[in-house]
Amino acid sequence: MAISLIDTVKSVMDDMVYRRWRYELDGPDDHWKTVAEFEADGGADCEDWSLYLIVKTGLREHDARLRMVIGEVYSPRRVGDETLYQRGMHAWVALLGDTELWCDPTPGWPKSISPATQWPRKALWGRDYDPSTLSFTDKFSYGD
Numbered sequence: 001m002a003i004s005l006i007d008t009v010k011s012v013m014d015d016m017v018y019r020r021w022r023y024e025l026d027g028p029d030d031h032w033k034t035v036a037e038f039e040a041d042g043g044a045d046c047e048d049w050s051l052y053l054i055v056k057t058g059l060r061e062h063d064a065r066l067r068m069v070i071g072e073v074y075s076p077r078r079v080g081d082e083t084l085y086q087r088g089m090h091a092w093v094a095l096l097g098d099t100e101l102w103c104d105p106t107p108g109w110p111k112s113i114s115p116a117t118q119w120p121r122k123a124l125w126g127r128d129y130d131p132s133t134l135s136f137t138d139k140f141s142y143g144d
Contacts, residue, residue, distance in 0.1 A: 005061055005095055006113055012056045013105050016049070023049075023107045046091040046106045053093050053105040058131030065096035068136065071123040085120075094126065 022043035033041065033048040035055050044052070047068070054066045069092050074085040092104040095113065102121070103113040116123070127136040 005057070005064055005097075006101070008060050008064070009053065009057050009093075009095065009103060009113060012053055012060075013103070013111055015056075016052065016105055017107075017111075021107075049106045050091045050093050050104075053103075054129045055134070058129055058134070062131050064129075064131055066129045066131075067094040067096055067126045068092075068129065069094050069102070069123045069126045069142075071121055071125075071142070074120045090121070092121070094123075096128070 019042075021038075024043040024045055026045050030045065030047075032051050033044055035052055038044050038048055038052050047070075050068050054068060057066060058064050071090065071092075072087050073090040074087055090104075090106070092102055092106070092109075094116070095101040095103065100116045101113050102116050102119050104110065123142040125139050125141050127139055129136055
């Protein structure tokens with residue numbers, strides 16, 4: 001029985017949680033870490049967590065259609081009796097198919113894999129991953 005792409009993504013995310021790597025904020029010389037750099041450092045920012053998930057999934061699922069998405073997230077914050085939403089930039093992963101599913105491997109974010117419409121986020125741009133060449137496409141806009 002073949003393992004589904006969703007099962008593979010869940011397996012990779014479980015492994016990432018098990019290793020107890022830490023989240024790090026972007027630094028002034030921010031660059032996307034390679035898988036080897038990520039594993040050696042034991043910590044990374046949201047782009048690195050997403051990149052790691054994409055590459056590790058692509059190594060197991062050679063026909064996987066995956067995308068790194070960069071966009072705005074809205075994080076709830078309680079102030080007195082009100083819930084306010086802070087807006088910030090963030091990276092996550094899209095699984096491409098009949099329906100675009102989003103998941104977020106970054107620590108502190110829900111580990112669900114669900115349709116894009118169920119996330120309080122706005123995708124701004126993305127890059128598709130090609131597991132056959134181990135590379136990303138040029139940046140493109142999601143549009144409005």
